[in-house]
Amino acid sequence: MSAALVASAALGLVTTGSGWVVRKSGRARSSAVALVAGGLLLLLASGLALLGSDAAAGRIFLVAGCLALPLAVLSYPRLSWRDPLSFVVLVVLVGGGAISAAWPVAIYPLGFVVVGALLVHAWWAFEQGTSDDRRALTWSTLGWIGAGLAVTFLGFLGESAGTGVMTDVGPVFVVALAVGPVAMAIGVVRPEVVDVRGLVTQAVVATTVFLAYLSAAIGLASAIEVVGGTPLRATPLVVLCGLLAFGVRPLQVLLRGVVDQLLFGDRPDPLQAATSVADRIGDDPSLALAAVREALVLPYASLRAGGETLASSGTEVTHTRVLPLRLGDDEVGEVVVGLRAGDLSLDAGDADVLRIVAPLLAQTLRAQAMSRDLQKSREAVVTAVEEERRRLRRDLHDGLGPTLSGVAFATDAARNQLHADPARADELLVQLRADTTRAITEIRRLVEGLRPPALDQLGLVGALRQHASTLHSAAGTPLPVTLVAPAELPPLPAASEVAAYRIVVEALTNVVRHSCATSASVELGVRDGALVLAVRDDGTSDSDWTPGVGISSMRERSLQVGGSLSAAATSAGGVVEATIPLGRAG
Incomplete structure (x- = not known):
């Protein structure tokens, strides 16, 4: 069994499995069907080639590679053919794929047409799609373009080494294509596993640096050959490549800065950012977080304590980093910051700024906690005062009030009986004195409830x-x-x-x-x-x-x-x- 057939069978398995995973996710159903069909066709073609039916196997390989897989990419993450552009791309893809499968000589010119149409459609779908669609499309585009670049590079190496495309490096071509279906599965199942925009940024920078290095090496070697009349020997060529390698890191930094500026604007200077944040942090956590976000150009920041979000600023993002906030040996909470689009980790300068302002944020958090405690204490005091007033009102209304009312009625009755029935009037006056004594006792009880007389005495x-x-x-x-x-x-x-x-x-x-x-x-x-x-x-x-x-x-x-x-x-x-x-x- 040749290595190419093994690689084709492996690609078929990966493509079928990825299509099944996409189908189970409930999204991109049309693309999932095309992926499964393409994977099964690759497995069938590999089996036929193993049995010796090379002609049928070759035709099925062409159908899978020129029609099924492009259709899977076109219908990902959703099939849209009603708008004019999508319909034209669909017609171009189906027509070009069918012609390539039926007439293999046209596969190279039509291949460029199909790839260009897919790129145009990916751009159009990205502009028209939702945020979930865009994330999935980014994964798919990154996977397929990465696979295409790998195939191109391997082809260049094969041509430079004088090997046949499908003899020495051909199996690696096929294996590299497996990145595309896997990326499509990740895009609909777990797009948040890592910020794909960060991967795009890293891929763009790495590819640009690699192509620049390769172009410079080839260009200088060719120029020296033209001037000297003879090709460079191995040792001078190695020295030349080594000298060029010193420019790789500066070029990476420069390109990353350019990409950052295009995507996010100018990155702040850490010292200036720390000074700006320190000057603007006050007792309000929301204002403090807004100052942090503005100074560091972050999409999101929040303060948490005890698992509860106390304040936040900005729009929450998937990828965040958490830094503890300490006052002495006590951890009073934590600050959560969202990574910028395209960042895979928190920038070292940003981390330094956050470490500088962390004590100020901790003080803000402690101030807010003390403010909450003070508010609760005030509420408790107000509640206690109101309860005491309610108790006094109830005691006066239910206890002293009826007693004094009885005193008033008894006084009127005694006056009415004073001349007609002196004995009855005397009884009423005795009862009146008893009621008055009870009222005095009740008043003394209320006064002692407010403040014990013994304290004053x-x-x-x-x-x-x-x-x-x-x-x-x-x-x-x-x-x-x-x-x-x-x-x-x-x-x-x-x-x-x-x-x-x-x-x-x-x-x-x-x-x-x-x-x-x-x-x-x-x-x-x-x-x-x-x-x-x-x-x-x-x-x-x-x-x-x-x-x-x-x-x-x-x-x-x-x-x-x-x-x-x-x-x-x-x-x-x-x-x-x-x-x-x-x-x-x-």
Whole structure:
């Protein structure tokens, strides 16, 4: 079995498989049918050639290569023949393919016509197609043009070496053509596997550099031969090629810069871009991202934290790169940037700029998080105030209101009975006094709910001592409470004083209700401009505390005044610690 037949059979298998994959994707059905038909024809022709039927095999090879495969390319990713240009191309392709298959002598001139028609149609379909169609067409065009360039280059080598096209390098020709069907399958199944525009850019640059190098080498060698009258020997030719190789890298950089400028405009200078971004980043993440995108000419940028996108700018693209944002040892989030069309990776200069501005973006992210926390704290305060107002309204309406109304009615009734029935009037006055006493008690209860009177009478330490003296353990015996405090506390804002009192009272109440403690202690102190308090007991616990209403209430009270609270069970007993800013006393 010759290498050419093996290569043809391999091409048939690849083409059939690619057509089947395209068919399963649900797109480009007409192209899939043509691919499968072309692959099966190649397999049939290979089999016939193996059996010795060279004439029939050659005819089937021509039908597959001149008609089936071009039809697959023409109908990819969708068959459109109603517009005039597509119809003309279809007629040219079918006619040229049929003539080439029937009259092999015409295959070379008609081949150029068919290839030109396919290129024109690819351009037209790209202009008229959707974004998905354009991506698929880019894959297909890149695959087939790449295969064509490989075949052309191998043909040039074969001609230079004096070999026959289908004897030495012919099998490689056939294998190179397999790139086309594979690219078509990728274009409809996984076009996002890599940014195909980046591959196009790399291919254009590499091809241009290669052709320029080859042309320069051949041109210089020919010129030296013409001037010297004799061909260059091997050693001078190698030296010449080596000298020309020094220009390959600069030419690549130059061409990449030209392509970048044509596609994306001028690339920014990294230092200028970093300076521009640093000057424009503020507390608004959206503005910061817009500054990053504008400075680096990026299509997309976003800030994420905890898997949630906090802010974004631009249009999201398929290919992105992620850079972590750190403040010290803490990772506060990450910045996601979209690659420019045609880029396969993040440019080194762009990466340097992002590393420079990453701390500023991290600060922006932290500022936004603090702003959210502040907003939540404000909402909690407003909610607490509204709840307290609702409670007061309910207590006044349902408790004190009816009592005072009863007092008013009893007063009227007593006046009416004062002369006619003094005894009845006396009873009404006794009831009136009882109702008045209840109203006073209710008012005192409401006032104490707003602010314990003991704070105004005894101060924070005295009020806590008074409350501690009334506590009893679960067994009914008095609970010893040790209170340690400075001789004199600095002036406290009213809100901080009430919060500290309520936290200690709630913590001691939890000791009485939920622990088997035989004693407790309360420590008050001032540290770093804040009131620090701790409530400890000697009760033991087999498991960690589950935050309930009491702990949640204490934590909310501390947060409302800008403080913090922690509560936990330890091996020595329960501990509740709170820090309350002193602020400015009124």
